[in-house]
Amino acid sequence: xxxxxxxxxxxxxxxxxxxxxxxxxxxxxxxxxxxxxxxxxxxxxxxxxxxxxxxxxxxxxxxxxxxxxxxxxxxxxxxxxxxxxxxxxxxxxxxxxxxxxxxxxxxxxxxxxxxxxxxxxxxxxxxxxxxxxxxxxxxxxxxxxxxxxxxxxxxxxxxxxxxxxxxxxxxxxxxxxxxxxxxxxxxxxxxxxxxxxxxxxxxxxxxxxxxxxxxxxxxxxxxxxxxxxxxxxxxxxxxxxxxxxxxxxxxxxxxxxxxxxxxxxxxxxxxxxxxxxxxxxxxxxxxxxxxxxxxxxxxxxxxxxxxxxxxxxxxxxxxxxxxxxxxxxxxxxxxxxxxxxxxxxxxxxxxxxxxxxxxxxxxxxxxxxxxxxxxxxxxxxxxxxxxxxxxxxxxxxxxxxxxxxxxxxxxxx
Amino acid sequence: xxxxxxxxxxxxxxxxxxxxxxxxxxxxxxxxxxxxxxxxxxxxxxxxxxxxxxxxxxxxxxxxxxxxxxxxxxxxxxxxxxxxxxxxxxxxxxxxxxxxxxxxxxxxxxxxxxxxxxxxxxxxxxxxxxxxxxxxxxxxxxxxxxxxxxxxxxxxxxxxxxxxxxxxxxxxxxxxxxxxxxxxxxxxxxxxxxxxxxxxxxxxxxxxxxxxxxxxxxxxxxxxxxxxxxxxxxxxxxxxxxxxxxxxxxx
Numbered sequence: 001x002x003x004x005x006x007x008x009x010x011x012x013x014x015x016x017x018x019x020x021x022x023x024x025x026x027x028x029x030x031x032x033x034x035x036x037x038x039x040x041x042x043x044x045x046x047x048x049x050x051x052x053x054x055x056x057x058x059x060x061x062x063x064x065x066x067x068x069x070x071x072x073x074x075x076x077x078x079x080x081x082x083x084x085x086x087x088x089x090x091x092x093x094x095x096x097x098x099x100x101x102x103x104x105x106x107x108x109x110x111x112x113x114x115x116x117x118x119x120x121x122x123x124x125x126x127x128x129x130x131x132x133x134x135x136x137x138x139x140x141x142x143x144x145x146x147x148x149x150x151x152x153x154x155x156x157x158x159x160x161x162x163x164x165x166x167x168x169x170x171x172x173x174x175x176x177x178x179x180x181x182x183x184x185x186x187x188x189x190x191x192x193x194x195x196x197x198x199x200x201x202x203x204x205x206x207x208x209x210x211x212x213x214x215x216x217x218x219x220x221x222x223x224x225x226x227x228x229x230x231x232x233x234x235x236x237x238x239x240x241x242x243x244x245x246x247x248x249x250x251x252x253x254x255x256x257x258x259x260x261x262x263x264x265x266x267x268x269x270x271x272x273x274x275x276x277x278x279x280x281x282x283x284x285x286x287x288x289x290x291x292x293x294x295x296x297x298x299x300x301x302x303x304x305x306x307x308x309x310x311x312x313x314x315x316x317x318x319x320x321x322x323x324x325x326x327x328x329x330x331x332x333x334x335x336x337x338x339x340x341x342x343x344x345x346x347x348x349x350x351x352x353x354x355x356x357x358x359x360x361x362x363x364x365x366x367x368x369x370x371x372x373x374x375x376x377x378x379x380x381x382x383x384x385x386x387x388x389x390x391x392x393x394x395x396x397x398x399x400x401x402x403x404x405x406x407x408x409x410x411x412x413x
Numbered sequence: 414x415x416x417x418x419x420x421x422x423x424x425x426x427x428x429x430x431x432x433x434x435x436x437x438x439x440x441x442x443x444x445x446x447x448x449x450x451x452x453x454x455x456x457x458x459x460x461x462x463x464x465x466x467x468x469x470x471x472x473x474x475x476x477x478x479x480x481x482x483x484x485x486x487x488x489x490x491x492x493x494x495x496x497x498x499x500x501x502x503x504x505x506x507x508x509x510x511x512x513x514x515x516x517x518x519x520x521x522x523x524x525x526x527x528x529x530x531x532x533x534x535x536x537x538x539x540x541x542x543x544x545x546x547x548x549x550x551x552x553x554x555x556x557x558x559x560x561x562x563x564x565x566x567x568x569x570x571x572x573x574x575x576x577x578x579x580x581x582x583x584x585x586x587x588x589x590x591x592x593x594x595x596x597x598x599x600x601x602x603x604x605x606x607x608x609x610x611x612x613x614x615x616x617x618x619x620x621x622x623x624x625x626x627x628x629x630x631x632x633x634x635x636x637x638x639x640x641x642x643x644x645x646x647x648x649x650x651x652x653x654x655x656x657x658x659x660x661x662x663x664x
Contacts, residue, residue, distance in 0.1 A: 031473065032469065032472055032473050034465075034468070034469060053648045053652055053655075053656050053657065054652065054655045054656065054657065055657060056657035056658075056659070058472060058644070058659055060468075060472065062465065062468075062496075063465075063492050063493060063495070063496035064492055066461075066462060066465065066492075067462070067464075067465035067468070067492070067493055067496070068465075070458060070459070070462040070465035070466045070468075070469065071465050071466065071468045071469035071472070072469055073458075073466060073469060074438070074456070074465070074466040074467060074468065074469025074470040074471075074473065075469035075470065075472060075473035076469070076473070077456065077470065077473075078469065078470045078471075078472075078473030078474040078477060079473060079474055080473040080474070082469070082473070096459055097459060097462065100458060100459050104456075226474070227436045227454045227456070227470055227474070227477060228433060228434055228436060228454065228474055228476065228477045229433065230432075230433035231454065232452050232453065232454065233454040233455060233456075234448075234449060234455050234457075235454075235455070235456045235457070236456075236457035237441075237457060237458060237459060238457065245449070249446065
């Protein structure tokens with residue numbers, strides 16, 4: 001299915017990432033955004049709100065983030081593509097409902113322009129510290145998809161990617177950008193509508209009386225209908241059977257009938273199809289820099305500097321952060337010396353890299369406290385260390401940035 | 414709960430609205446078992462979010478008639494009540510008020526009048542119809558669950574009425590509350606017997622107190638531009654021909 005030309009503002013622009021995200025959402029066919037303004041994501045909402053009414057789409061500034069995320073799930077079940085836009089504290093407020101979204105299998109997208117935390121943190125500057133919250137933020141077992149763009153162009157492109165993934169797997173999809181990409185202005189090319197491929201909703205077309213809203217297809221994802229089409233839907237946040245009826249009331253049913261198993265499996269078992277990685281110079285690499293979002297751009301310079309010094313270092317960029325590429329990291333761990341993981345947090349995704357390296361390769365974290373990005377020299381320093389360390393160190397090795405050493409004097413010893 | 418659902422079913426029938434266009438949204442405390450029998454779409458959301466979820470349903474497909482059955486209207490869902498009233502979001506809210514958190518432990522809700530519950534609640538209660546009226550609801554009413562005919566009529570009237578309508582229904586919460594307060598049985602009947610109907614009463618006068626009769630009736634009934642109409646008018650004025658109105662050419 002191609003994008004509707006009415007929704008696509010084809011052209012070449014110089015715009016910031018937030019604005020590009022608004023354009024991307026509309027091009028992806030988004031028809032409803034319920035949002036609550038929060039720095040540094042507000043421009044994305046503004047950009048959508050400006051262009052949406054000409055496409056019959058609507059942005060509503062809801063009363064809070066709780067309403068925002070609840071409203072988009074309602075809109076999703078009414079048959080339209082929906083998303084919300086937020087950052088930091090707003091993202092925290094949405095967590096409860098994200099579990100409901102996973103349970104109701106409502107396709108929707110959340111754009112998180114990450115900022116420094118915790119709490120108010122550094123609201124106007126960048127951070128990457130919501131990564132684990134994306135995965136585990138709501139209570140109970142479920143899986144989400146999280147992708148991380150590194151440029152305004154990708155904020156446009158990844159909105160479309162996110163909506164496609166949401167429709168395909170019927171789960172919450174997070175676009176985990178950050179203030180740096182959101183507020184960075186660059187060239188953004190919006191292609192013609194016929195070049196934008198959209199994933200249509202998995203609509204049920206069989207006999208009405210045979211429809212079971214939560215009966216999965218072979219890939220574990222059920223087909224959907226719209227509210228108001230006379231299917232007598234029963235859609236609940238409670239663990240339910242294929243009809244949607246809560247199992248708690250049903251005799252002889254137990255946890256093995258729970259939907260949670262399938263909610264987890266539909267992402268884990270389809271992980272190979274979902275995961276997208278960008279790999280560079282990995283053929284001869286002894287050290288692999290694993291990064292995502294803005295940090296993957298900064299890492300490029302660190303890798304260049306290290307290559308100039310003759311260090312065999314390659315780049316693995318997590319376009320998809322969740323589900324995590326367990327298999328690929330494990331494969332690499334068996335043949336490389338070490339992973340270097342720069343993140344704008346004090347260690348989140350790095351622990352998954354460590355988990356998947358099974359003690360075979362050293363794992364070096366280059367943490368950054370936020371409100372800025374890494375100095376490539378710090379990544380270079382970590383690469384140099386990783387390339388020369390001969391011992392197998394069975395824990396995450398932390399290489400502080402020079403800034404951190406200066407500020408904290410090397411930390412508590 | 415069952416008399417309320419019966420009144421709801423009869424109200425729908427009386428209103429003449431097509432069953433498939435009605436979508437019921439509720440939040441956690443609302444017991445949904447019986448709703449399965451009605452043959453309408455039903456969404457059971459998180460505590461307090463029924464109105465917000467319903468807002469999305471309505472704006473995603475303006476043809477739908479959204480009905481929100483809510484327990485936690487004035488607590489965790491309070492902000493959605495306030496703002497949906499202000500926006501005049503097209504929706505019928507049926508607030509099932511049993512004065513307690515029935516499914517939790519019977520702790521008093523903010524609608525319970527002073528003097529009830531284990532240590533005699535000292536907090537002041539909300540007056541639901543007055544709160545809804547103040548927020549901008551175009552229709553407010555209060556009935557007990559035994560006012561089946563009146564409730565049916567109010568639902569039939571409010572369902573097609575454009576705008577945000579709130580009907581409060583007093584219903585027993587048969588867990589802890591009734592033992593504590595020595596109201597051993599027939600709580601339903603107790604409400605019914607102790608009520609007096611005063612239609613068109615100023616909502617300021619309908620607060621429920623321990624020593625006066627409960628005032629039931631249809632209180633507010635006014636006309637106001639709905640959210641969707643206001644949105645279409647405003648954007649149409651600014652964007653002219655370029656504007657595609659909500660509920661217009663949406664695919």
